[in-house]
Amino acid sequence: MPLNDERPASASSGEDQGSDVESSSERYDSMTSTSDLECSRESFTSDGSSKHCTPSSSPPIVLTLDEVMEAANDLFNLRLAHEISVNSNFHLEQPSLPQNCIWNTVKNTLHxxxxxxxxxxxxxxPPEYGHAILLLEDIxxxxxxxxxxxANRMRTQIMEVLDIDLIRQQADNNAVDIQKLASYIITxxxxxxxxIRDGDIEKLRENPDNIxxxxxxxxxxxxxxxxxxxxNSIExxxxxxxxxGAVYEREKFQIILDKTPNALMHxxxxxxxxxxELQSATVPKGQENGQPAVLGPFQILNTAYLRMLTWDYSKDTVPExxxxxxxxxxxxxxxxxxxxxxxEVLLIVHSTIGGPVQGLxxxxxxxxxxxxxxxxxxHSPNFNLEEALEGVSAKICCELNKSLTERDYPALTPALQDILRGQICSITQKDNSICTLVEDRxxxxxxxxxxDSKSRVESEQIPAGLTAIKPELALLGAKFISLVxxxxxxxxxxxxxxxxxxMFSNNPPAANPPQDTAHESVPSS
Structure with missing residues (x-):
């Protein structure tokens, strides 16, 4: 659904734009496509430049039940379309209930x-065909x-063979050939x-005696x-x-936003x-009361996405x-x-044991x-991390002793094993120096x-100390960047x-707010 009665351009329309430049108006012009580069700063300061997405609070709106249900349906369609687009493994499966589930018991009883x-x-x-006819009609x-x-020819044939009115007449005269109808249905x-269903069809053709x-x-x-x-339809x-998909999802979200204007609050x-966060990090020391640093839109948005890697899902609501x-x-x-x-465990092992385990x-x-x-x-609720780390330290000590003795090194002393165990178990403590180092890197x-997602981070750019998990970082990084x-x-x-x-909420509105914000977008990099 377009913004301001115009269709917004895909974010890809801004992919070739340059990086942030010095003036604030030029920085924010980079968020628009080429057709918008002539807009003046007033186009960014007008309260009426867009109907939606305003950071200010919106007045409460009373929605009817039908509107709520319609919005819920739009949200479902949006989620479904997104899942199909980004999840190549998404497919439907036949629902299965646990054997001891009450719903499964009720279902089996009714069937x-x-x-x-x-x-x-x-x-x-003589036989009664009331239920059988209803069953044939469903089939x-x-x-x-x-x-x-x-497939008009097959459609016509199905209607002729499974002519329910004719079958009822045959039933009245006790002339229904159920086996013949079943054979046609299987064919x-x-x-x-x-x-994939050929095997199931063959089993049906075995034609059990019990109809x-x-x-x-x-x-x-x-x-x-x-x-x-x-x-198959999903594929x-x-x-x-x-x-x-991107255009479809944007339009669906705009429909939701039309019905619930505060849908971008979070x-x-x-x-x-x-x-x-960026403003506090870029204010020079001793100039806290000066002008805030000029930030670029890409810098802001990328910083926001990075926060999702450490997001507390138990306390904070995810952005809509x-x-x-x-x-x-x-x-x-x-x-x-x-x-x-x-x-962190591997770093502790190498720093504690030293030479005998280096280069292996x-x-x-x-x-x-x-x-x-x-x-x-x-991360499961019943997982005992402290206990698991105790097990990790015991296994590592056993494995190290085995490796050391095989290479004619002395086994770990009990005191060194205690030190190693204590350091491994301490990584659950807040502000642990090794944990802080790894998290920062x-x-x-x-x-x-x-x-810099266009040019992949080269292997030599992996921060020091993370070599052991380089393949995992590369895989998770690719997933994260793809989502972003x-x-x-x-x-x-x-x-x-x-x-x-x-960024411009304190500026006065423009006298003539622009009506065309159709191409405003944040490029994907």
Whole structure:
């Protein structure tokens, strides 16, 4: 949905723009496309330059239930489209419930009752076909929904063979051939199913004597075919979304923003915190009361994204523009924290033991794998980190003694083992010097990535002391930068508007606010 009744350009429209320059107006002009570079500073100071994304608080708006439900539906569509776009493994699976779950018990009871009723009717003399006809009608509708829109000949044939009115007439005269109808249904399923279901179709063709069991299996396979069709549609949709997804998501978010104008409250707070962090870091000593440093939009936004690596999800609300990626960001953060802890353990080992373990990549890799395994799941609620580190230190001491004795070195003394164990267990303490060192250097690595994502950080640029986790850092860095760049592409115009208002909120509004902010965006790098 466009801003100010115009379609915002994709963030990629600003990818070729230059870096931040000296004057503040030129810095913020870099957030717009070429057609906007002629705008004056007033275009950034006007309160009316954009209908939305204002950092100031919005008046409360009363929404009806229908509006709330419609907004929820828009949010669901936005999340679904985003998941399909960024998650190549996203697909539907047949739902499964635990065996002892009450819902599973209720479902099985109802299904058993239905199929028992059907079997009882067909075994009557003469047979009753009421439930069987309803079942055939359901199967016909499912088959029609599974065939391609252009398969008119097959559609006509299904309607003719499974003519419910004709079947009712046959039932009245006790002339329904259920086996023949079931055979036709199985043949039709074989023609339209995915290759992965060929085995299931063959089992149906074995034609068990119990017709109720056969129809029960037919419905099971039809359910699987429905899921196959949905997943095929997802794959087709993914191709479209990867090309047009950013525009679609931006339009959907604009619709949500139209209905709930305060939907960028947490995003504004997130960006504002980054601005304050940068301003406090760039004020020269002794000039705290002077003019604040002039910040560039890329600098602000990239600093805000870096904060997500250390975000406290238990206390702070995720910015609205990042909610679709919250689980992915959490996963990156947790994997990064585990990598950091593994690296800290290895640094302690090498600094404590010294020469006898230096230059032994096989030993380092073995200690790394062993520590990673023992720390796996460290973010789960029931995980005891102190106990796990005790186990890590004991295993490492055992492994080191084995390696040392094999190379004719003396084993670790009990005193040295106690020192090693104490240092490893102390990494859970706040302000631990080794932890602070590793965390700072990891931040340096990601800062270099995010501020210069086009040219990949070379191997020699890995900060000293992080060599042991270099492959993991590269993988997590690629995931993080991919999320950041896609997010910038989708929400660039909204970020531009927020940053502009934050930086120029004290300036008077322009006499004639511009009406065209269609191309405002924050490029993806």
């Amino acid at each position: 058993k009752t239905y199929w028992n009723r059907l079997e009882s009717e067909l075994n009557d003399d 016909r509708e499912i088959l029609l929904s599974l065939i391609n829109p252009g 039709t399923m074989g023609k339209i199913c995915a290759p 109720v069991t056969l129809f029960r299996e037919i419905f099971r396979v039809l359910d699987l075919m429905n899921i196959d069709m949905a997943n 087709i949709l993914r191709i479209v979304l990867q090309r047009e 995003t504004t707070s997130w960006i504002k915190s980054a601005v304050e 523009t990042l909610m679709t990626d919250e689980m992915r960001l959490r996963e990156i953060q947790q994997q990064l924290q585990q990598c950091q802890m593994v690296n 990549p096989f030993l380092s890799n073995r200690l790394k794998r062993m520590t990673s395994v023992l720390l796996d799941g460290m 990891v931040q340096q690595y990601f800062k270099a990535l995010i501020f 760049n896609y997010n910038k592409t989708v929400y660039g115009p909204f970020y531009a508007d927020i940053i502009r208002k934050l």
